[in-house]
Amino acid sequence: MVLLPVGGDSPLILYLSLDLYNINKMISAKKLIKLAQKWQKLAALRRKRIALPRTEKSSRSKSEMADKGHFVVYSTDQKRFLLPLNYLNSEIVRELLKLAEEEFGLPSNGPLTLPCDAELIEYVVGLIKQGITRDLEKAILVFIASSRCSLFSDLHHQVTDHQLPICSF
């Protein structure tokens, strides 16, 4: 099975998808760690960005109503995603929502923001669209979980020991 990234011109997505392809074939601890590190790097970048005072709705167009049967999420780089309601049944989307809650709290006055870049949301959307395999879903959930662990660690973010629960596969 070859996973074609959505908007495949991005080297990051290509890298991730190739990596996941390999994981899918033969789940290697090394690859998992590599991928987790990628995610953690993104998480660290994101933290930096969030710490800066945000210019409200800088790149957001005036909020518009979602199409029927859809909900809206934003990426940390303020890209708007219109997703079908049944995506809320996806474990990955649910996990990202939980992570968003831990990161941003539950916003009482605005739209939902997922704690990842547009690229990663596109990637996840692509996977769900193509019908993700159970193993791959598991692998991604592990990455999200490891990214969460890094959020809880002290701010020094010196994650020296990547102990991923690889045994669960």
Added chain:
Amino acid sequence: MLSGLMNLLRACFRPRSDRHVHTNSETGGRQDGLLWYKDHGQHVNGEFSMAVVQANNLLEDQSQLESGSLSLHESGPYGTFVGVYDGHGGPETSRYINDHLFQHLKRFTSEQQSMSVEVIRKAFQATEEGFLSLVTKQWPMKPQIAAVGSCCLVGVICNGSLYIANLGDSRAVLGRAVRATGEVLSIQLSAEHNACIESVRHELHALHPDDSQIVVLKHNVWRVKGLIQSSKTIYTLKGVGMCKWWIWVESAGAGCLFISGKVLSLSSLMFFGSVSRSIGDVYLKKPEFNREPLYARFRLREPFKNPILSSEPSISVHQLQAHDQFIIFASDGLWEHLSNQAAVDIVQNHPRNGSARRLVKAALQEAAKKREMRYSDLKKIDRGVRRHFHDDITVIVVFLDSNLISRASSTVKCSNISVRGGGISLPPAALAPCTTPREGGRL
């Protein structure tokens, strides 16, 4: 037997939309998907309307309306008791309050032979102590119960007086008619526990004279620069401002800021946030529960001597007047979407029947708008994942009939009424935190 078969067939072919609608015989309320409601009921001082919409996998809001004798004796005093309990970290505390607070209140009313501020204070205290002993008992097996708490809003109408007791961020709002204009004004009755915020803000501003943005008001929440609210998480930030480090701990609206370093002494410990008082949250009140086996992520890193949270309610007494029309009791799930006046206007401008349900609907429409989606789609989202779109919402509208209120309480004879706000109870097998049944929810 044939009729039984017919019933079975009827049940099978019933249209999907009303599959979850049924009358709850215990409370007289109706459940429609994630919405529970009792559009109309009668209490000793007038009418009432109740509605609850569930967003969490397990409903954390609990509520009750009790009317009739407020003591253990038939002789009264008579009146109406309303309770809205907005739990956080789990449903255990709010459920405990729902089962015990009113019983304690009745006991103390009997002892004192009248209703008073003291009776209510004692009932709160007994409930807090009762929950503490429950936590102590369950602690070895279920340590996370130390991190469960609840806001607690109580209203008691008795002998022409209205008592309001509050811990946390639920709110009671009175609708009072202005004779000259015919308008109905909103008057907030419950106290907000944000006095601490002021002192923390001043202190932070004093510490950071060059940084006017150190504490900012955003979405009606005071935030410290660089810190983002979160539930049940602990962040440490290094090198922010002049402080060596600080920690922000928050649990569903309750927040603590710990500042340490050169600027403040190590033992400096401050609390601020909208919920500075609660029942439960034992780990923030008793240092002996801020340790293993409670999960590290719940624990505070800095030891503390004095309780961070208080369980002392703010209690006020109001003499009800002839032009006092109704009181809206609601958890913050409603108030984060509707202003006091908007809520009062909705109640005033529509029939009494279904008032509470109408307020819930208005709040959900507002929540859908904020999430940039349609209300009809919001209603399709299952409980559990629904919490990302709105909070549990409980509303009780108590209408005041001036004739019934002015009448001496001893002459009002009626049977006791007891209504509990409903929700979906899960079968034990489905209690795992991540399982959300697909069939769960239609509002």
